[in-house]
Amino acid sequence: MQLSRAPAIRVVSPLASNTVSQRPAHGSAAVIKEITEGLLADAAYTSPKFLYDSLGSKLFEAICELPEYYPTRTEAGIFAAYGADMANAIGAGSSLIDLGAGNCAKAASLFPLLKPAQYVPVDISRDFLLGAVAQLQQRFPQIEMTALGLDFSSGFALPDSVRGERRVFFYPGSSIGNFSPEQAVSFLRGLRANAGEDGGLLIGVDLIKDHAVLDAAYDDALGVTGAFNLNMLRHLNHLIGADFDVGQWKHVAFFNADRSRIEMHLEARCPLTVSWPGGERDFARGERIHTEDSYKYTRQSFVALLEKAGFATSRMWTDKDGWFAVIHARAS
Numbered sequence: 001m002q003l004s005r006a007p008a009i010r011v012v013s014p015l016a017s018n019t020v021s022q023r024p025a026h027g028s029a030a031v032i033k034e035i036t037e038g039l040l041a042d043a044a045y046t047s048p049k050f051l052y053d054s055l056g057s058k059l060f061e062a063i064c065e066l067p068e069y070y071p072t073r074t075e076a077g078i079f080a081a082y083g084a085d086m087a088n089a090i091g092a093g094s095s096l097i098d099l100g101a102g103n104c105a106k107a108a109s110l111f112p113l114l115k116p117a118q119y120v121p122v123d124i125s126r127d128f129l130l131g132a133v134a135q136l137q138q139r140f141p142q143i144e145m146t147a148l149g150l151d152f153s154s155g156f157a158l159p160d161s162v163r164g165e166r167r168v169f170f171y172p173g174s175s176i177g178n179f180s181p182e183q184a185v186s187f188l189r190g191l192r193a194n195a196g197e198d199g200g201l202l203i204g205v206d207l208i209k210d211h212a213v214l215d216a217a218y219d220d221a222l223g224v225t226g227a228f229n230l231n232m233l234r235h236l237n238h239l240i241g242a243d244f245d246v247g248q249w250k251h252v253a254f255f256n257a258d259r260s261r262i263e264m265h266l267e268a269r270c271p272l273t274v275s276w277p278g279g280e281r282d283f284a285r286g287e288r289i290h291t292e293d294s295y296k297y298t299r300q301s302f303v304a305l306l307e308k309a310g311f312a313t314s315r316m317w318t319d320k321d322g323w324f325a326v327i328h329a330r331a332s
């Protein structure tokens with residue numbers, strides 16, 4: 001239960017108090033400002049992007065292996081069963097732009113069917129991408145490859161090195177669910193603008209299902225998702241020089257049916273104070289920091305979202321239980 005009482009927040013000058021943290025901050029000024037604003041808000045929150053430091057990324061990979069976390073294997077099953085159908089819908093010779101490509105494995109498994117003319121993996125970590133692309137280029141020498149290191153979540157324009165015709169955005173993994181529906185529409189509008197008139201989108205979307213299945217996927221028995229969530233506190237300590245004590249917090253995740261989303265929070269186990277250079281906040285026992293939302297859609301509600309963004313749905317493929325959908329949408 002979330003406690004509703006005025007939060008005890010103090011913004012302090014680093015020089016005016018000897019109670020504030022002496023830890024060094026490693027984040028940029030913009031990152032420190034963003035995190036501080038969230039921690040000092042009445043209902044504290046952080047952006048889910050801070051879940052992904054190097055340990056967080058490894059924990060997310062482990063989540064994808066968990067029996068409870070059905071999205072990864074369900075989507076992989078849909079690609080395996082309907083990849084040829086998808087290739088027919090999209091056609092050979094596209095420029096495949098892979099958003100959040102990571103190790104490029106998902107897209108690469110579709111190359112023999114999709115036969116793109118160009119492959120453009122996009123990820124924040126360009127160095128990581130370059131290693132993966134160098135290996136891929138040897139396996140698929142006929143595909144032109146150009147890696148882009150950028151944060152595409154807040155809008156982007158593609159450089160001239162990306163072919164202008166037949167641009168197909170590839171956005172698997174239901175990452176679209178980590179945007180609010182309003183943010184998702186504006187993100188998809190950005191893709192639509194970059195896709196041009198002959199472009200499209202191949203996207204993975206997690207669907208609403210039995211709430212117990214959803215709850216378990218984000219609160220697994222081994223506690224890997226809990227570790228993933230709690231690890232954010234270590235990352236915040238590094239970025240803003242805070243003194244979060246991970247042992248004082250617990251992972252909370254549940255499906256909020258009214259908002260059609262999984263919510264992840266970190267909840268204070270006892271009354272505590274968190275300090276960092278420039279700020280300090282008291283948390284009551286049971287008070288939470290909201291760390292992530294993962295929106296779940298019906299087929300109809302996601303098609304409506306795509307339409308709002310200027311896409312027309314061409315085909316949709318789902319698993320036999322209707323838990324997950326892969327959609328090909330065309331620029332309408």
Ligand code: AVI
Pocket residue numbers: 063071173174175176177178217218225292293294
């Ligand atoms: C990356 N994203 C699609 C995952 C999700 O399911 O929302 C992140 C995640 N959070 C907890 N478990 C997985």
